[in-house]
Amino acid sequence: MNTFSPSQSPRNFQINLHGIIELLSGHLYSGPQVFVRELLQNAVDALTARTQLDPSWPTGEAGRITLEVWNPRAARPTLVVRDDGIGLTEQEVHTFLATIGLSSKRDEANWDDPTDFIGRFGIGLLSCFVVSEEIVVITKSAKPSPPRPGEITPRANVGVEWRGRSDGTYTVRTLDPESDAALEIGTKVFLTCKPGSEEFFCTNRLIELARDYGSLLPYRIEVIAEGARERATRINPEPPPWRQIYARPEERDQALLAYGRSVFGIDFIDVIPLRAEAGEVDGVAFVLPFSPSLASKRTHRVYLKRMLLSEQADNLLPEWAFFVKCVANANRLKPTASRERFHENADLANARDELGACLKKYLVRLANRDPQRLRRIVELHYLSIKALAIRDDEFYRLVIDWLPFETSMGRMTLTEYRRREESDTLKYVANLDQFRQIAPVAAAQGICLINAAYTYDLDLVERFPDIVPEGRVEAIDADDLARSFDELEPDELDRASTLLDVAEVILRPFRCLPQVKRFLPVEMPALYSLSAEAEFLRSLERTKEVANSLWSSVLDGIAPGDEEIHARLRFNYDNPLIRCLIELNHRPTLEKVVPILYVQSLLMSHRPLKADELALLNTGLSDLIVWGLEPRSPQCSRETA
């Protein structure tokens, strides 16, 4: 029998740093370049912390971050990132640099509370190990050190050097007085290029990355080329473009459109200001000049506390807002640990609602002030606008008349439809195959039917009476349409009796009743229709044919008593072929042609054939061929009028 000894004193987990680095670089971060983001972010946070410590700081040239590559042409160049932020005391170096997952930037007691800092997880610095075997930090704190035991005055801080290696070891030493005297408050991080990471130790690439991540950051950032301090490249000369002051609104629009073009490479057609109190979000949305596919990802460029979070963020705007791309900054939303997305929480949901309201406000304003422009946007982005309209009654009321729908008489807006029909009743077909089948028949009779089978259209049509007081809707199927078909005169009916007799016998096993009517278009020989109940039975039968025996017996239980359920096949008296058959009045010919006409009309109704119908088609066709080859084939006069 197994016995377990009682647990001994608790032990600490060990951490395999190589494993953690592999996890960060291979799975959490989008690529090795994110170390630049993490270094910039630490420097910005250090500057913010120093401002909190001394609100009168920074003055003059203070409050600066520089990036510089030493020995760029050497085999192993060094990158130095400097800031004159708050720095770290010796105690803090031991605590925060050496403990993975511990951060000085969050309140441990209130983990969820947002802070002014960008960092929060306590892992970012590790990303530097992806490009360097060693991280060297030389730092001097702006905070005085606590007094030694027995003393009362705080000590001045001394510089500290921390060397962390990717094998998981680190050393700490205080600087000798001479080096310390030359050291200013702040932090320098030194990385030495690992083989394979040379591209990140090249000044031009560094400028590119620093611009990507840091162009909106609030502190002065410079990249210094070796030996050219006076020619430092300023990364972030201006505040975000949407926060700049412009003399006139047109000037602002032009400047923002130019900014949109530079960020996304697209000539947008308009700009929309974005602002949300939740998450403290502000930014600008650009209206796309083309209509994106529904499947395409909605990606936006988003910043968190003015540091680039992602160029591919997909969860800041409502999902219906696929007619825009945005650039926005959030001060009070949380990032995911990969720092490439906003964390899904209530703040984000509220921010999304508020930003959606900004987009809606813009569209509503356009409707009142610039309907021409709204019309253009609706033409391009009707899917987005339909998606919003089904969620929002007020917006529905505003735009419904402008939205385009496919109809049996071509594409038209609801205004055009209502004007054409001189009615507030929307006649629609909810099923695409049915629409395809009956649209030509409806069009030939001058009836305008809306195809409500496409995304959002059924919802929009069905809600019409709820939102528009005078509005009505009517779902139409082939049977409804057939009610408007003309009846035959008694003598015509008489002539068609053989066709009806033959068809009745052939179609009985298919629970289909033949009729002869007059209808347009004359090119259509017959129209097949099914009641909703019969439609259900038919699909049940098709399913049974392909289902296994257990499932078939379950379906047997569902099937309604089917004796009276009928489909209808309406032959068109005005169709030349049908007229020819009627005039011919020859049973053997009719027996061969009727099965083919039946199957053809089924196919025209876009319904898949059942096994017995397929068999009917096969035998019908071969019979027809054999019969056609026989020399005694009766001739059919082409004169049918």
Ligand SMILES: Nc1ncnc2c1ncn2[C@@H]1O[C@H](COP(=O)(O)OP(=O)(O)OP(=O)(O)O)[C@@H](O)[C@H]1O
């Ligand atoms: N330039 C710096 N100046 C002052 N302190 C720093 C600096 N860089 C790092 N630190 C300290 O090291 C700690 C760990 O940094 P690290 O980048 O790993 O995590 P973080 O910034 O706290 O959080 P995150 O993982 O979200 O980036 C920080 O919390 C901070 O105390």
